Amino acid sequence: MNAAPADQLRLLDVQALDVRLSQLDHRLSSLPEHAELEALGKDATQLRDLLVAAQTEESDTAREQTKAEQDVDQVRQRAARDQQRLDSGAATSPKDLENLQREIASLAKRQGDLEDVVLDVMERRESAQERVAELTGRLSGVQAATEEAAARRDAATQGLDAEIAGLSKDRDAIAASVPADLIKLYEKLRAQQDGVGAARLYQRRCEGCRLELNITELNDVRAAAADTVVRCENCRRILVRTADSGL
Numbered sequence: 001m002n003a004a005p006a007d008q009l010r011l012l013d014v015q016a017l018d019v020r021l022s023q024l025d026h027r028l029s030s031l032p033e034h035a036e037l038e039a040l041g042k043d044a045t046q047l048r049d050l051l052v053a054a055q056t057e058e059s060d061t062a063r064e065q066t067k068a069e070q071d072v073d074q075v076r077q078r079a080a081r082d083q084q085r086l087d088s089g090a091a092t093s094p095k096d097l098e099n100l101q102r103e104i105a106s107l108a109k110r111q112g113d114l115e116d117v118v119l120d121v122m123e124r125r126e127s128a129q130e131r132v133a134e135l136t137g138r139l140s141g142v143q144a145a146t147e148e149a150a151a152r153r154d155a156a157t158q159g160l161d162a163e164i165a166g167l168s169k170d171r172d173a174i175a176a177s178v179p180a181d182l183i184k185l186y187e188k189l190r191a192q193q194d195g196v197g198a199a200r201l202y203q204r205r206c207e208g209c210r211l212e213l214n215i216t217e218l219n220d221v222r223a224a225a226a227d228t229v230v231r232c233e234n235c236r237r238i239l240v241r242t243a244d245s246g247l
Helices: 003-031 033-090 094-176 181-194 214-221
Strands: 200-201 238-241
Touching: 003 094, 003 181, 003 238, 033 094, 181 214, 181 238, 200 214
Parallel strands: 200 238
Antiparallel strands: none
């Protein structure tokens, strides 16, 4: 393949821009905010699960407390009615009087037991409420951190996107001035060689594979016409000659 030396030199400009664009793409995909947001997302999911469990426990204990308090109230009302019967003298026979007194005593014990249940449920409910408040606060903190990290990511992304857009425009303009067959070969090699399709020959060394050309290779390059597209014998990249090639 043949191409004017000026076209080959412009190919180095295209390569330099492609390297820079690859670097920017890597920076864009590896912004620290990406990992930070992923970790915060996991934290938020875990906290939401814990919060739902705590809210469920609080709701369950609230219903349990209501039921226990209703049981206490029922026993209290029944004891009050029995006490009223006792005080009114409605129970006239000794047996009725004894039975009524025994029931009042039993209800008093039952009421005490139920009140203990109410206290236990209240303590568990209070603990669940504290847990809900704690988890809600922690989740709010994670959400605030997520918003802040997302804002930093968006700002960094916007800056990188703008730089990429500008360099891409420059790259396309220069590539358009290079012969189509040369660009096609360059793109093919770039896809095969880790993003580097053309390299400068500098001081008898290929800057693509970093290997120095041996004497036979150097003689072949010296003998090649200026418009001949030379390839590195080692890495097969396009080897562009410049005034610093050491030939």
